Amino acid sequence: MAFIIEVPTISTDVAGNRLNLTIGGVKAYSLDNLSNKKGADEHFKVFIGFQNKVCTNLCVSTDGFKADLTVRNMQELQNAIYCLLQQHDAARQIAQLKSLANYQLTERQFVQLIGRCKLYNYLPAQVKADIYPLQFGDTQISAICKDYYKDESFCRSDDGSINLWRLYNLFTGANKSSYIDTFLDRSLNAYQFTEQIKFALGNQRHSWFLS
Incomplete structure (x- = not known):
């Protein structure tokens, strides 16, 4: 279960893309104890960020995301969202x-980045510990x-280079295939990455992903 509220009166333009303020959340059933009675703790993931109206990609930042919100009723959920807004x-x-x-990333840097992203999930745990985490598979x-x-809005330039705004949107676009319980976490990870x-x-x- 998910909910989303768009606030089109609060918007901005980034590189020719209109972004509207958006508030939403996901019911985190995977964190709930489903055998509990009504009134027990329930878990949500909530966010406030911007939605790119060119592609509906979601832009979530660190201070706009709460990954494990525990509430017992609707009032507590409303209060928590209000605090996040503040x-x-x-x-x-x-x-x-x-x-x-x-x-900008050159074509060579982009290829290096993608290769490292592919390798990342297969690294030994002790090597991963020293590298910024990537949650994309x-x-x-x-x-x-x-x-x-092939993306009409965020593909590479003619010389193969790509700026980080476009790269970020390639990540958030790819995130649309994620299951709902990992979607928001990966949205934040795309931003932080x-x-x-x-x-x-x-x-x-130095960045391991570019080295």
């Missing part, structure tokens, strides 16, 4: 999303590869 810094998220278009990475060439790549490019820092 802590979410929409202006900061918009600024960060807009900045992604200023960073082979199915999603393959979709990113396809859309790198792209921010890590941006940091590596902007500060000329």
Whole structure:
């Protein structure tokens, strides 16, 4: 079970894409004890972020997501969502999303990134521990590869390069194939992962995914 509320009166433009403020959540049945009686703790995942109206991709940031919200009634759920609204810094998220278009991956860097993403899930645990986590599997990475060439809105440039705004949307687009219980977690991971790549490019820092 999921719910979503769009607030079209609060919107912005990023690289020619209209983004509307969106609030929503998922009933996390996988975290519930289904044998409990009514009135027992129930778990939700809730978010506030922006939806890209070009493709319906969802942009979720760190301060706009609560992965394990435990409530016992509707009032507690409403209060928790209200608190999330208060802590979410929409202006900061918009600024960060807009900045992604200023960073580019060459075709070679993109190929390196995809290869590392494919390898990541098969790394030994001790090696993974030192690498920024990636929650996307082979199915999603393959979709990113396809859309790198074929997506009408976010494909590569003629020289093979791709800016991070487009890359981010390839990740959020691929996330649409995820099951509902992992969708929001991967939405956040796409944002954090792209921010890590941006940091590596902007500060000329080492990134395992680009090395």
